[in-house]
Amino acid sequence: MNNSKLRAAVVGSTGYGGVELIRLLQSHPHVTVTSVISSSSAGSPIAEGFPHLREIRTDLLDGIDVELVRSKADVVFLATPHGVSMKLAPDFLAAGMKVIDLSGDFRLKSGDVYREWYKHEPAAQAEVDRAVYGLSEVYGAQVYGADFISNPGCFSTAALLGLYPAVKAGWINPDSIIIDAKSGVSGAGRGLNLSAHFSEINENFKAYKLNKHQHTPEIEQVLSEAAGRPVITTFTTHLVPMTRGIMCTIYAAQNENRDTAQFVDLYRRFYEGRRFVRVHPAGHWPATKQVYGSNYCDIGFSTDDRTGRITIISVIDNLVKGAAGQAIQNLNLLMNWDETLGLQFTPVYP
Amino acid sequence: MNNSKLRAAVVGSTGYGGVELIRLLQSHPHVTVTSVISSSSAGSPIAEGFPHLREIRTDLLDGIDVELVRSKADVVFLATPHGVSMKLAPDFLAAGMKVIDLSGDFRLKSGDVYREWYKHEPAAQAEVDRAVYGLSEVYGAQVYGADFISNPGCFSTAALLGLYPAVKAGWINPDSIIIDAKSGVSGAGRGLNLSAHFSEINENFKAYKLNKHQHTPEIEQVLSEAAGRPVITTFTTHLVPMTRGIMCTIYAAQNENRDTAQFVDLYRRFYEGRRFVRVHPAGHWPATKQVYGSNYCDIGFSTDDRTGRITIISVIDNLVKGAAGQAIQNLNLLMNWDETLGLQFTPVYP
Amino acid sequence: MNNSKLRAAVVGSTGYGGVELIRLLQSHPHVTVTSVISSSSAGSPIAEGFPHLREIRTDLLDGIDVELVRSKADVVFLATPHGVSMKLAPDFLAAGMKVIDLSGDFRLKSGDVYREWYKHEPAAQAEVDRAVYGLSEVYGAQVYGADFISNPGCFSTAALLGLYPAVKAGWINPDSIIIDAKSGVSGAGRGLNLSAHFSEINENFKAYKLNKHQHTPEIEQVLSEAAGRPVITTFTTHLVPMTRGIMCTIYAAQNENRDTAQFVDLYRRFYEGRRFVRVHPAGHWPATKQVYGSNYCDIGFSTDDRTGRITIISVIDNLVKGAAGQAIQNLNLLMNWDETLGLQFTPVYP
Amino acid sequence: MNNSKLRAAVVGSTGYGGVELIRLLQSHPHVTVTSVISSSSAGSPIAEGFPHLREIRTDLLDGIDVELVRSKADVVFLATPHGVSMKLAPDFLAAGMKVIDLSGDFRLKSGDVYREWYKHEPAAQAEVDRAVYGLSEVYGAQVYGADFISNPGCFSTAALLGLYPAVKAGWINPDSIIIDAKSGVSGAGRGLNLSAHFSEINENFKAYKLNKHQHTPEIEQVLSEAAGRPVITTFTTHLVPMTRGIMCTIYAAQNENRDTAQFVDLYRRFYEGRRFVRVHPAGHWPATKQVYGSNYCDIGFSTDDRTGRITIISVIDNLVKGAAGQAIQNLNLLMNWDETLGLQFTPVYP
Incomplete structure (x- = not known):
């Protein structure tokens, strides 16, 4: 019965992140979405702008009204x-x-x-301090029981799940880390922009925001915690002519020469029991499509004796593990539910 | 418990249709896949060729062995x-x-x-007669209780769901029907072929098998049943540079001038209570992406006073409603379960 | 020397049609582009918005100033x-x-x-009467020596080159014509629109403007001339997830049963000596990619004894033969030059 | 007149590299292709497998016969x-x-x-020694007058044009170089392979051959020459769901901190007078589409004070500057013609 379910509201329901939350929550056994909210389209049916929701969501978009939302929902995304x-x-x-x-x-x-990278005044420090950074597989213990989660960025999720165990173990030199990231275009959102105009992006591959991307300090903050000292990195983002998917190709110098199998083993132990990280055996590297529409993060490695470097490949679906899926995973953790509830999708392939 | 579930075997698990059956059946509440079968790859893990299944399906592919399959499963796809x-x-x-x-x-x-269109000797007539043609929304009553279902072709499903009510009602002239069909490339399967080679298909749009496609007689067989007399049609197929999705754009002369709203009403009544057909209101036509990864068939209309013709747009995901999804829907009907079991996916958008 | 070349100005140089004119005219032996014009970006370098032109066109965009343009150019596009x-x-x-x-x-x-289909007041009748409709292979004789050319629409070009010979010869019934058209997204221009937003279009196939597309009356006007009596048609447009290319799949009832070879012969005779129309032999149908970046229109046929209908496939590059290329072909005809000057590109394949 | 033109033969005319040579040579003012050669399809018209060449090349494919080729041609690709x-x-x-x-x-x-990276026995050393490595902008002086050119690999061309000036100048530490390369799928050729199967590649981004790609030693050989000492690098290749285009994103530690403008200046001086390398001003990075179908290599930079690293972006069309175009550029240099002859294409955009 809906009465016994947790009631959720989604603010920003007409963006790609919001509509993906709705897609995933539709099949969550313990949650029901009771309010879809959009300041710009309040009063119109959500299915009007998103016909894939026709006959699935027949409700109208609410405006942003805290009291209304409070009366309808227990949790707000x-x-x-x-x-x-x-x-x-x-x-x-x-x-x-x-x-x-x-x-x-x-x-x-x-x-x-925040001010430096976002070119915007930061939020009040009290709320910033209160927020738990919800990188589920790393900070799940803190998420449990929290009431305010700051969900990680899409690039940050792929990069950090690929790097955290090696940095924490001291197997790589944090100062040597270079993250070459590639993203599908849905990461740029639904807002109109020449950079997301079909004829400009199709059959095109481009780099953007070199050395300026706002996920850089977020990645560095976590890596610094893992390393126990300040870490700075080189982080580059590219746009791939596809809709969904992020790959981070990560380069680092090893502190001593280990082989791929040792990294596989390290990561499998680190992520033991966590269903959404799949560590590939030596000789296999993940492609973005194998996590399409799912909450998985797949990781593979290649060490190189010639250079002493390791290359780490980490892939996610930017809208799921990189946004809506991890947000729901955090809700599950916060509620002390099985973290996979509502997220047990097999990736859509091909 | 698995013990109480219906046990299913999938023959052809290394093709796109087979692997989609596995994806969908993974979340079916009453079915468990107990044997994945491939004559060509027997003995190797299914996840080897399909890494999206890693840690989801860890079993090895079986060979085709009727006794083995019988011992492991109750139903075979x-x-x-x-x-x-x-x-x-x-x-x-x-x-x-x-x-x-x-x-x-x-x-x-x-x-x-069969011999004429498939250029191949037909199956034994006894089995042909025994098979129920599983166009779920049209022949669901016959599917109930049957033990042998012939699942419709992907193009046939989109074309027939778009045409059946109008032909049955006598609102259009069956002799005038022209079906212009477009399909994503996954319909061509996983077998290597220059026609599915990326660089040949990407940024390309092509027609194929003009007046020769083997789904033509299947469509005509059903339309003839609906019309109560032999019907022949013009049916053309095209390849779209995308992976999933079929659209049929269907043209027909009306028997008397009706407007779009009347067709909307006719179709809504015909498909009343059937969750997987969504009839669009006047002025809205479906696009393939709005059914991506789901079992929906979305239909829209445009009548034209100038020509007296109606244009019907019908879209499906070729691997779901056009193959694996409808097969499971037929299993649900056959077992007298709710036809939506295991198929309540919200389409993946964008 | 440039002095002896015809000087051309391009108004609308920051749209896809304008920038394609510039690309093609760069290699025209008798024409030099002396002014690139944009009301919205006057004063800035054209290569700023179009970096592919870097070091090829280093000039600034002019504003729209008739006297200035007149002083710099002889012909204006x-x-x-x-x-x-x-x-x-x-x-x-x-x-x-x-x-x-x-x-x-x-x-x-x-x-x-015009008013009915464009929902806009028409131009003055005097200028309308003065304009020659530049469907080069059909009305080339009128283009010669004219000073005002109205270049055909992209869909109209593909449809009419595919239909004109058969209608003119009286081989098909004009009242039966149905044109199912598919276009790459560049046809929608560079203006921002959700319908051209990458994540909405990629992996999607959609129909639009059913029975309302403004190229319909243009097609009918020419077909009426060919038939010697008023013709109305059904014309449908679709968006393909690719950048360039148009295919028209055209259906018509034959007036008496002929085979494909007879149509091939009719069309080859009609287009004899015209380099940009390539008529395919029986059993071969063109795909859009085979004319990519070129001024070709490729045409193929399939007759069907069962229905008595013929299917005609006609493909062009919408920005070349469907816009900039045909405009230059018309300039060549108008100047009494070889119609292929500056247009002898081999299509870009793959 | 053809008689006065250099006669060229193309062996491998049914691959993407060969057919691109034909496309480009069709408009070369001093060259005529007199023999198109394919061992597998000898005797059939080249336009049969490549319908974009219909009516452009009506000749049949020759087999590989040295005497025949010698009688028909002066140069062989x-x-x-x-x-x-x-x-x-x-x-x-x-x-x-x-x-x-x-x-x-x-x-x-x-x-x-060669043996180590190609897993194949090498060619005879005498011929290897005789071959001039045709990286046109770097080794053009050696190409002039040579009779045997070894054309660089596609990735190598993009990587080396992006790296050579900085390494030669001693501005970056050669031991720190990491090259993250991305390629369109046409680089994989026309041979059928699951890795180039449309449904596997579309909406997918994948890495391959980590630390094993055979262009690695080629890049290192040239960088070692530039550095005056042995250089080893990390080189990673990825497949992008598009047909044409390569981007190399290159990372290196600077030997002393310089800013982007200094690198722009260095590269502009190095490539002065070379039309096919376009160096972007600070703040602009090239995208692959802006060189589509052309022989350009576009380069941009971003230095980072935080890390002391420089990021270099280098893009080419893999089939033109990465293969057929540079081969023709080398022919031009070898013949002491203007290096741009037959290659003055404006990129196809969009």
């Missing part, structure tokens, strides 16, 4: 841009709701760093 | 090419199994017609 | 939207320039028909 | 796989022809290195 989440989260928290924010507003613990 | 299914189905039926065949071998009631 | 061309053409004509307009403003001889 | 070129080149050279080989057989000066 903020699938809103940075700068917007920081305005909304405090009120929902004050109303006693659990809040899971998908923006970058509460990820960086330092306001100065 | 034949995701095998035409010419192969006709060799396998009789033995599985004789062993007392339920058989759902996805090939074209048992769809055409006339052996002569 | 209007790659401007409908509604804009009708404002610009009269002044350029009055200034004594040759004008080649790529919009729909001067294609329809009847103002009433 | 070998667009053949490694292992095959080493068998053919000696005979054509012995017959007094100029030979331009596009395979990897004559690129590596050390037979041992």
